[in-house]
Every structure is written in structure tokens, then in C-alpha cells.
Amino acid sequence: MAASLIFTTEPLATRALAAEIRHDDTRFVAKLADVVDGGRLGQFTDVRAEYGAQKIDIALHFTDPQFVVGVEAKFDHTLTEEQVDRELTVADHLVVLLLEKEHAPEWLPQKARVSLMTWLEALGCFPQSRLTLAEVQAARSAKSAVEARLRRLMEPARQRLGPAWTIDSRRGGSGMPAINFYSPWIGGAQLRAVLQVAQRAMPPAGEPVPLRFSVGVSVEADAESYPRDASKTPTWVDAVRRLQREVIGDRVEELHLSRRRPSSAHVNPKTENGRAHARKLAIVDRHFDDSERWLTTGYIDWIVGPASQRMSLDDVEVLADALVExxxxxxxxxxxxxxxEPAPPDNEEAPARS
Structure with missing residues (x-):
């Protein structure tokens, strides 16, 4: 009979791991010695949960010499460099525990005094562990899995766009997995895009994960991007028109673009962004027909441009290919x-920002 799942959240799993270490530390400490500093750890003396002011998930204490190894487990929550720096103020070395090493942020492998370990490696140190890999996998890890899938798209995109482009995998404000694109600066403007989960929370386990991209030219929530006089034409209007004429043409469906009008919901008119949004609407009304308003979506203080249709994670390569094109x-x-002047061919250095 299959064992019931008990430790199915991150706090429960990390406390269960701490209990396994306390019960039988030998193999885990030996594994740490290999991972942390090539076998030079001192005598193991204690294990604690939620250690110190930074509440590190697990802390192992050693003497001769005095040394603290922190273990920070991550499932779906974002691990930031700032968090790692804070935890290294109370731990001499930090081990980040992940379901898969490819779930690690790009910057983590280059971080001093930080190592990676998988849950499979950790639980393999306890032949009769009461915490099982099935329980760890049952804890929500959907964001990390999607993030890993998106990161696999980054290097092919870099090869097509060229080394002067910046592509990163920082999550957006809602905490959803995303990859972001930034062109070299062209005068005072930049092309930007984000390919991300198309909702503010992950769907229930087993349901499709929807994704979409937004692409546009850079803007700020100010009077330059959105003049108070709607008869003045900001530069983004001409840029979007060039996109429409010379790139999209009659390939709206082929490029998987959405013709849905931009929404004005949840815009507070008393905020700076809200006031800029009102000015943007006046500019769009002047320069774009009702059937063209889909070209002017985006984020009021980041980009103006179109968005894609929603597609499932299974088709993310199709979306990424259209976005890069x-x-x-x-x-x-x-x-x-x-x-x-003509733009340099792909994969060549572009002009610097002026």
C-alpha cells in the first residue's frame, strides 16, 4: 500500500528534514562536507530550524572550528540575491535545496559561499527517511518547473538576437515566472518584451499553464511619453506604426498576436500612472482607429505595443519563436x-546608447 503524503508544504518538509538530520546525521554531514568545503567541516554538534534573525530553514552547527551551514529550501517562492546575502550574515555557508538544479537562478552558481543540492541528494542520505521524495514533489513547485522551461529558451533567443541584447529570467511583480528581453538602446528608446505566465496565480495542479508575451517600445509615465496635448505625437506612436507596417503586416495570426483591445480596468486616476494612462487614451484615440487599438497595449510605465494570444506551456517554443522574430x-x-543607417546583422554588436 502506498504511503500517505504528510509533509506537503515547504515548512513541513524542511522541519521533517531537520528531524531526519537530528535522528541520523552521519551521511548528510558527509554529503555537506563534500558540497561545502571538500571535507574540512569540524565536529557536528546541533541542528536547528528557522535559525537566526533571517529565519534560515535549517542550520547545522559545527565546532573545531566554529562553523554554521545554512540550508535554504525553495519550492515556488522566489530566491533573491538580497535574501542570500542576508542569510550569509548569519551562516558561514549556504546550501540551497531545490527539486532540480536547473531551478536555480542564473546568478546563484557564481555566488561565493553558496552551494546547490537537490532533494534527491539530501533524502538519499537517509535510507529510512520518513520524509519522502513524493511528498517534496507534492509541495507546490509548479513555478520552478515553468521557470526552468522558460530558461531553456534564453540561449537560443540570444543566438538569434545577438550578444548586445539583454535577456533575463526575473519574475514579474505578481511573482509569476517570466523571461524579459531588452534591446540595445536606439537613441533614447529601447525595445522590450516579456514572455510570462498569463495570470496572477498558478493554475491548480494538472491544469494547463497559460502563457503570453507583451512586446513594445520603452515609455515612462511622464509628459514626454504621454504629452498633455494629444495633438503632439510621442515617438512611440511612430515606432508602433513601423512595427505594424514593416514587421507585422498581414501576419497577425501567423505571429500569434491578439487583437483584443487594451483594458482600462483597475487604473486609479489619482496616481501618476493613472494620469499618464488617461493621456495615453487621448493619444491613442487621435492616432489609431478602433480596430488598431490592440497595437497599443503594454504597461503604462514600461512599454507600448501588442500582446500575444494565450497559449499553453506545451506551445511555449512557438510563442518564443514569434516573439524573437x-x-x-x-x-x-x-x-x-x-x-x-542599416541595422547590424543579427549576432553583431549594436550601436551604444546615445
Whole structure:
């Protein structure tokens, strides 16, 4: 008979692991010695949970010499560099415990005094562990799995767009997995995009994960991007028109773009962004027909441009391919329009920001 799942949340799993270490530390300490510093740890004396002011999940204490190894387990929550730096103020070395090593943020392997370990490696130290891998896997880890899938798209995108582009995998404000694209600066403007989970919470286990991209030209929530006089044409209007004419053309469906109008819901008119949004609407009304408003979605203080249709995680490569094609084509058009010179071929260095 299959064992029932008991430790199915991150706090429960980490406390259960701490109990296993306290019950039989030998193999786990030996594993730490290999992972942390090549076998130079001192005598193991104690294990604690939620240790110190930073509440590190697990802390192992050694003497001769005095040494503290922190273990920080991550399932779906974001691990930030700032959090790691804070935890290293109370631990001499930090081991980040993940379901898969590919779930680690890009910057983590280069961090001093930090190592990676998988739950499979950790639980393998306890032949009769009461905490099982099935329980760890049952704890919500959907974000990390999606994030790992998105990160696999980054290197092919870099190869197509060129080394001057910046591509990262920082999560958005809602904490959803995402990859972000930034072109080299073209005069005072930049092309940007985000490919991300298309909702503010992960779906229940077993349901499809929807994704979409937003692509656009850089803006700020100010009077330059959104003039108070709607008869003045901000530069993003011409950039979006060039995208429409010279990149998208009649390929809206082929590029998986959505014709859905931008929503004005949840915009507070008393905030700076809300006031900028009102000015943007006046500019859009002046320069775009009702059937073209889908070209002017985006984020009021980040980009103006179109968004894609929603597609499932199974089709994320299709979305990424369309996004990279749009970005590459639009960048070449913008460089030529703004500088009067042809853009460099893909994979070559682009002009620096002026």
C-alpha cells in the first residue's frame, strides 16, 4: 500500500528534514562536507530550524572550528540575491535545496559561499527517511518547473538576437515566472518584451499553464511619453506604426498576436500612472482607429505595443519563436528609422546608447 503524503508544504518538509538530520546525521554531514568545503567541516554538534534573525530553514552547527551551514529550501517562492546575502550574515555557508538544479537562478552558481543540492541528494542520505521524495514533489513547485522551461529558451533567443541584447529570467511583480528581453538602446528608446505566465496565480495542479508575451517600445509615465496635448505625437506612436507596417503586416495570426483591445480596468486616476494612462487614451484615440487599438497595449510605465494570444506551456517554443522574430525585425527597422543607417546583422554588436 502506498504511503500517505504528510509533509506537503515547504515548512513541513524542511522541519521533517531537520528531524531526519537530528535522528541520523552521519551521511548528510558527509554529503555537506563534500558540497561545502571538500571535507574540512569540524565536529557536528546541533541542528536547528528557522535559525537566526533571517529565519534560515535549517542550520547545522559545527565546532573545531566554529562553523554554521545554512540550508535554504525553495519550492515556488522566489530566491533573491538580497535574501542570500542576508542569510550569509548569519551562516558561514549556504546550501540551497531545490527539486532540480536547473531551478536555480542564473546568478546563484557564481555566488561565493553558496552551494546547490537537490532533494534527491539530501533524502538519499537517509535510507529510512520518513520524509519522502513524493511528498517534496507534492509541495507546490509548479513555478520552478515553468521557470526552468522558460530558461531553456534564453540561449537560443540570444543566438538569434545577438550578444548586445539583454535577456533575463526575473519574475514579474505578481511573482509569476517570466523571461524579459531588452534591446540595445536606439537613441533614447529601447525595445522590450516579456514572455510570462498569463495570470496572477498558478493554475491548480494538472491544469494547463497559460502563457503570453507583451512586446513594445520603452515609455515612462511622464509628459514626454504621454504629452498633455494629444495633438503632439510621442515617438512611440511612430515606432508602433513601423512595427505594424514593416514587421507585422498581414501576419497577425501567423505571429500569434491578439487583437483584443487594451483594458482600462483597475487604473486609479489619482496616481501618476493613472494620469499618464488617461493621456495615453487621448493619444491613442487621435492616432489609431478602433480596430488598431490592440497595437497599443503594454504597461503604462514600461512599454507600448501588442500582446500575444494565450497559449499553453506545451506551445511555449512557438510563442518564443514569434516573439524573437518580432523583436529582431522591429529592431532592424527602428535602427534604420532612427539613425538613417542599416541595422547590424543579427549576432553583431549594436550601436551604444546615445
Amino acid at each position: 518580432i523583436l529582431g525585425g522591429w529592431y532592424r527597422v527602428e535602427v534604420e528609422a532612427r539613425s538613417g
